[in-house]
Amino acid sequence: MVTDRSAEGAAAGKTSGETGTPFGALSVLVVEDESFTRMVLAKMLGTLGVKAVHQAADGESGLAVVAAYAPDLVLCDVEMQPMDGFGFVRALRTSGESRHSSLPVVFMSGRVDDDRKAQARDSGAHAVLAKPVTPASLREALSIGVKAWQPA
Numbered sequence: 001m002v003t004d005r006s007a008e009g010a011a012a013g014k015t016s017g018e019t020g021t022p023f024g025a026l027s028v029l030v031v032e033d034e035s036f037t038r039m040v041l042a043k044m045l046g047t048l049g050v051k052a053v054h055q056a057a058d059g060e061s062g063l064a065v066v067a068a069y070a071p072d073l074v075l076c077d078v079e080m081q082p083m084d085g086f087g088f089v090r091a092l093r094t095s096g097e098s099r100h101s102s103l104p105v106v107f108m109s110g111r112v113d114d115d116r117k118a119q120a121r122d123s124g125a126h127a128v129l130a131k132p133v134t135p136a137s138l139r140e141a142l143s144i145g146v147k148a149w150q151p152a
Helices: 035-047 059-069 085-093 098-102 114-123 135-149
Strands: 027-031 052-056 073-077 105-109 127-130
Touching: 027 035, 027 059, 035 052, 035 135, 052 059, 059 073, 059 085, 073 085, 073 135, 085 098, 085 105, 085 114, 105 114, 105 135, 114 127, 127 135
Parallel strands: 027 052, 027 073, 073 105, 105 127
Antiparallel strands: none
8 A cells, every 4th residue: 555645636547648548658667676576566567557667676776777767756665685775765865866856756665554654754755555566556656656747
């Protein structure tokens, strides 16, 4: 479950762009150290109509992918080595790139309690998605990306 409910309108099926799907204009980066989980998430994102899915195995490689492809949203595992999700977001937010300071990051974690939610919020993440990820929870997480990039 995603802990940020501010984007329920987009999750209800409002579309973005001219693609006809809510997420067809999105480019998403999945930062996850387990290759099987990355593959499953990539397939689920494709099924939901995401335009482009990029993948990275840890926070350090995730930063390189952000620099190379400028995704609209990052789905990031919390517990990875050598750079975990918190380190990834800290590095992203302090990179000096203005776009990186507001790039939506949704953490994925097997532990989604009040402490983890507070850690995520304090680190600069937008929400926490509980593992195992379901299509419904992923759709809700993607709606955060849609909302973040819509003109005010």
